[in-house]
């Protein structure tokens with residue numbers, strides 16, 4: 157599965173592409189009445205067009221916090237987050253969050269109505285073109301035959317297609333997915349991963365995907381950012397473009413699993429600031 161994104165336009169003297177998402181030195185904190193919690197510390201990464209970029213790290217390392225900050229729901233206390241060179245200050249339709257288990261589909265609306273809804277709600281598009289846009293994107297995800305049915309009549313994989321189609325109809329620069337398959341059994345999870353990859357093959361969307369499963373990161377991701385335990389700092393960035401379900405038994409797959417395991421569990425240097433400090 158080739159990823160044209162990161163290398164597109166590079167070589168032959170062509171100008172290197174600029175990233176869609178540029179996270180630079182992002183320190184993210186929560187202020188609670190008693191404590192200041194540092195969730196991530198000086199995190200850097202870039203996401204390019206058509207990347208399947210995975211944030212991987214143990215529970216509590218700040219993956220969801222990073223996604224929230226990219227979504228514009230919180231601001232870094234240090235560093236910057238830019239989408240297409242614009243500093244992220246608030247949520248916007250250029251960054252669409254696809255929620256866990258795709259429960260955001262409205263059961264009383266048909267598939268077509270579900271896909272049309274955010275376009276109607278945000279007034280991003282002309283009234284007259286919304287239906288056609290929804291039909292086009294549903295065709296892209298191969299659901300044209302199901303436009304008039306309700307979500308409960310679809311399989312989990314098809315629901316995911318609807319949820320992604322709905323997000324894609326808004327023409328975001330990037331899709332944000334926070335552990336979308338975490339609650340599923342192993343078999344269903346695998347099916348959903350395959351479904352996501354085949355959809356990516358057809359449409360080449362750009363996605364920032366959070367997981368704490370090493371295997372899922374390698375299968376789903378084209379690039380993986382490995383984060384340290386709390387507070388999250390960048391341990392490494394790895395390329396996993398060549399791996400899919402078909403090569404989980406290859407020695408190279410096992411070696412990458414091992415390498416990531418080592419990176420996740422090795423001792424880290426202490427963060428120069430206290431990770432939890434009393435608020436004055």
Ligand SMILES: Nc1ncnc2c1ncn2[C@@H]1O[C@H](COP(=O)(O)OP(=O)(O)OP(=O)(O)O)[C@@H](O)[C@H]1O
Nearest residue numbers: 186188193195214215216217218219220221368386
């Ligand atoms: N609303 C909040 N208020 C205060 N602290 C928070 C809040 N949300 C998260 N935290 C803290 O920030 C740190 C990072 O949390 P976050 O949810 O980003 O981790 P995560 O990597 O997504 O973990 P998981 O894999 O369990 O989802 C944790 O120490 C957590 O306790």
Ligand SMILES: [Mg+2]
Nearest residue numbers: 219220221334
């Ligand atoms: Mg989380």
